Amino acid sequence: MRLDADEREFMCSGHAACPGCGAVIALRIFTKAMGENTILVIPASCTGVIVGVYPQSVMRIPVVHAPMPAGASVASGLRAALDMRGDTDTTVVAWAGDGGTFDIGFQALSGAVERNEDFIYVCYDNEAYMNTGIQCSSSTPYGAWTTTTPGQDWKRLRKKNIVEALVAHRIPYVATANIAFPEDLVRKVKKAKSIKGSKFLHIFASCPPGWRIPSEISVKTARMAVQANIFPLYEVEDGVRYTINYKGKQRPVQDYFEVQGRFSHLTAEDFEQIQKMVEEDWELLQRKAGDQAADACIQSSSAKRAIKPNKVF
Amino acid sequence: MKQVLEGNSAVAEAVRLARVQVISAYPITPQSHIVEVLSDYCATGKMDARYLRVESEHSCLASLVGAACGGVRTFTATSSAGLAYMHEMLHWTAGSRLPIVMAEVNRALGAPWNIWSDQTDSLSQRDTGWIQLYCEDGQEVFDTTLQAFRLAEWVNLPVMVVMEGFLLSHTYEPVDIPEQEEVDRFLPPYNPAFKVDTKNPFTVNSIAPPSIYMEIRHDNAVAMDQVPERFDDVEKEFEVLFNRRYGAVEAINCDDAEIILVTSGTITSTARLLLEDLRDRGEKVALLKMKMFRPFPVELVCRALKSAKKVAVIDRNFSSGAGGIFLQEVRAALCNRQDRPLVFGYVVGLGGRDVTKAVLEEIYKATKDGDVPSDKSVWIGLREVKHAIGR
Ligand SMILES: Cc1ncc(C[n+]2csc(CCOP(=O)(O)OP(=O)(O)O)c2C)c(N)n1
Ligand code: SF4
Numbered sequence: 001m002r003l004d005a006d007e008r009e010f011m012c013s014g015h016a017a018c019p020g021c022g023a024v025i026a027l028r029i030f031t032k033a034m035g036e037n038t039i040l041v042i043p044a045s046c047t048g049v050i051v052g053v054y055p056q057s058v059m060r061i062p063v064v065h066a067p068m069p070a071g072a073s074v075a076s077g078l079r080a081a082l083d084m085r086g087d088t089d090t091t092v093v094a095w096a097g098d099g100g101t102f103d104i105g106f107q108a109l110s111g112a113v114e115r116n117e118d119f120i121y122v123c124y125d126n127e128a129y130m131n132t133g134i135q136c137s138s139s140t141p142y143g144a145w146t147t148t149t150p151g152q153d154w155k156r157l158r159k160k161n162i163v164e165a166l167v168a169h170r171i172p173y174v175a176t177a178n179i180a181f182p183e184d185l186v187r188k189v190k191k192a193k194s195i196k197g198s199k200f201l202h203i204f205a206s207c208p209p210g211w212r213i214p215s216e217i218s219v220k221t222a223r224m225a226v227q228a229n230i231f232p233l234y235e236v237e238d239g240v241r242y243t244i245n246y247k248g249k250q251r252p253v254q255d256y257f258e259v260q261g262r263f264s265h266l267t268a269e270d271f272e273q274i275q276k277m278v279e280e281d282w283e284l285l286q287r288k289a290g291d292q293a294a295d296a297c298i299q300s301s302s303a304k305r306a307i308k309p310n311k312v313f
Numbered sequence: 314m315k316q317v318l319e320g321n322s323a324v325a326e327a328v329r330l331a332r333v334q335v336i337s338a339y340p341i342t343p344q345s346h347i348v349e350v351l352s353d354y355c356a357t358g359k360m361d362a363r364y365l366r367v368e369s370e371h372s373c374l375a376s377l378v379g380a381a382c383g384g385v386r387t388f389t390a391t392s393s394a395g396l397a398y399m400h401e402m403l404h405w406t407a408g409s410r411l412p413i414v415m416a417e418v419n420r421a422l423g424a425p426w427n428i429w430s431d432q433t434d435s436l437s438q439r440d441t442g443w444i445q446l447y448c449e450d451g452q453e454v455f456d457t458t459l460q461a462f463r464l465a466e467w468v469n470l471p472v473m474v475v476m477e478g479f480l481l482s483h484t485y486e487p488v489d490i491p492e493q494e495e496v497d498r499f500l501p502p503y504n505p506a507f508k509v510d511t512k513n514p515f516t517v518n519s520i521a522p523p524s525i526y527m528e529i530r531h532d533n534a535v536a537m538d539q540v541p542e543r544f545d546d547v548e549k550e551f552e553v554l555f556n557r558r559y560g561a562v563e564a565i566n567c568d569d570a571e572i573i574l575v576t577s578g579t580i581t582s583t584a585r586l587l588l589e590d591l592r593d594r595g596e597k598v599a600l601l602k603m604k605m606f607r608p609f610p611v612e613l614v615c616r617a618l619k620s621a622k623k624v625a626v627i628d629r630n631f632s633s634g635a636g637g638i639f640l641q642e643v644r645a646a647l648c649n650r651q652d653r654p655l656v657f658g659y660v661v662g663l664g665g666r667d668v669t670k671a672v673l674e675e676i677y678k679a680t681k682d683g684d685v686p687s688d689k690s691v692w693i694g695l696r697e698v699k700h701a702i703g704r
Contacts, residue, residue: 037511057516062509064382065518067401070375077376080363081383084334090511111368
């Protein structure tokens with residue numbers, strides 16, 4: 001597979017991640033799509049370790065490590081400094097985990113995107129605080145075991161819908177992506193790079209030790225999340241224009257859940273309930289994307305509601 | 314040119330003349346006038362700077378860390394709860410060796426709510442690695458803010474310019490504001506020790522394992538230890554241009570005194586008046602004003618207190634379980650000196666209670682009449698209250 005990205009690698013070998021780490025796959029593809037005029041701001045997370053321990057670094061682009069709540073705010077200040085220096089070629093990127101985005105970094109992120117700071121904020125989502133040992137975050141999905149939702153106390157709350165929270169800020173560009181769909185990821189990174197203002201990319205990135213999966217099915221597992229509509233691929237422009245990017249092969253949620261040890265306690269009944277929840281969310285999303293199309297149709301003719309999302313794959 | 318300005322405006326003028334490039338701030342009484350004036354300067358083009366209207370103080374200092382890593386001159390102002398909210402970032406700033414300058418307007422910390430002057434907010438951040446300079450009047454606030462940029466950029470450490478809420482922030486005084494060209498001569502454009510740049514990629518603040526963390530901290534210590542000397546150098550340069558000088562400490566009549574009052578901030582001005590009165594009455598009394606608190610200028614303090622029999626440290630701040638904070642530091646500074654004076658400690662003026670000349674005179678008398686200092690700070694001017702918890 002050839003990607004429409006820089007031939008060069010901006011991430012060297014020798015990183016400190018576990019085998020099959022989705023965050024690494026995401027970062028490698030992301031930086032290839034971005035190119036060399038990129039600065040990464042990385043709040044405390046697995047990536048903060050992965051990119052190297054002093055005095056080594058695996059990154060060929062500048063990296064600024066940041067406190068866990070401060071990804072978006074450090075990136076804001078760096079952008080301001082570059083502006084004052086007249087450097088308009090460089091893109092500032094905040095690269096944070098789900099904990100650093102959904103939870104402790106959310107206030108700073110909300111503030112920064114409300115100001116429409118000109119940066120790309122990437123949340124690579126492995127659905128828990130992995131760096132500190134697989135604790136539950138507000139991104140941890142319904143049904144999951146983590147070390148703070150142990151045994152029969154597995155998480156019985158839904159995952160926070162971070163994309164909709166960002167969409168509600170009406171920023172120019174919000175998109176989901178997935179390590180199993182690299183072309184789609186590259187396209188979205190390039191699109192984000194071309195837009196001024198705040199861009200938010202939510203990249204689904206599997207974590208073999210955290211999800212209790214063998215490393216060789218890391219990408220496959222991430223792909224199944226899309227196929228089961230658990231993690232739909234879509235983008236939202238200016239807070240209103242929804243485009244669903246994937247409507248290929250579909251699967252029941254059970255396929256996705258069954259391969260992961262973190263869901264091993266779930267029963268057939270649980271799967272049924274989760275399937276319903278996923279369908280509800282999926283329909284809601286389709287309606288948002290479809291309503292757009294419908295509005296457009298209504299304006300041009302009195303045609304029926306066209307609930308046909310755009311298809312990329 | 315002399316202008317009648319409130320302390321907050323004096324800060325804003327200094328920041329404008331320092332040609333700060335990125336300002337980030339979150340409003341809190343009694344600091345708000347500083348950020349209002351500065352955001353106006355940025356909006357109207359009176360300053361060529363970016364003003365980041367952040368959603369919290371944590372983000373405020375974090376954004377300045379980002380900006381300073383980008384190699385530009387940065388400033389913020391805060392107070393009390395805002396400073397406490399920055400705590401993680403205060404350590405991070407100093408650890409990153411970034412010369413960020415902050416105006417810290419002293420205000421009491423809750424609970425209960427109190428917006429008035431009290432130094433416990435800044436002093437409780439004493440271990441964060443920031444240089445702390447306490448001011449006595451509007452002119453000193455202005456001058457110290459300018460000096461702070463020069464000092465911070467020289468030693469690559471952040472500086473907190475500390476001024477009391479309302480007593481300085483909202484009090485109008487004549488302040489001599491120099492012309493831009495004069496300030497430019499004192500404060501050259503910022504030439505950062507490093508700046509993040511895609512043309513020269515490197516990593517800032519990657520994980521430092523036990524094999525190197527200590528050396529990095531020791532570097533901080535070495536930089537901090539130079540500060541009294543560097544500050545003296547900065548003041549010399551400043552004096553040549555502006556004919557004013559303060560000193561890390563100011564020792565008044567200390568050579569022949571038996572009792573020395575140790576003060577900081579606005580209480581010093583009141584103590585100056587008392588000193589005149591007492592001297593007129595033939596009392597052998599002196600005054601030591603503490604401007605620099607971090608680093609604690611041990612050498613200068615010990616030299617000033619050397620000939621005294623008794624010292625009275627007056628604190629508008631309080632560390633529960635330990636007493637006044639300047640008191641602890643003065644005692645610690647003296648503890649290994651021969652023939653050290655007895656050190657008395659007094660807590661006054663918390664939460665903005667007025668500290669009058671009479672209050673200071675009471676302290677002087679108590680010290681003169683006292684044989685052995687109490688281990689704890691003595692609280693002055695306490696009223697009888699009916700409702701007390703946990704007695
Ligand atoms: C203020 C603060 N609280 C807690 C931590 C400890 N901590 C470091 S990384 C981390 C988890 C990061 O989780 P996430 O953002 O999801 O990234 P991941 O490690 O999963 O890639 C935590 C809790 C911290 N560094 N700072
Ligand atoms: S714990 Fe998970 S996210 Fe962290 S390095 Fe390992 S695989 Fe990657």
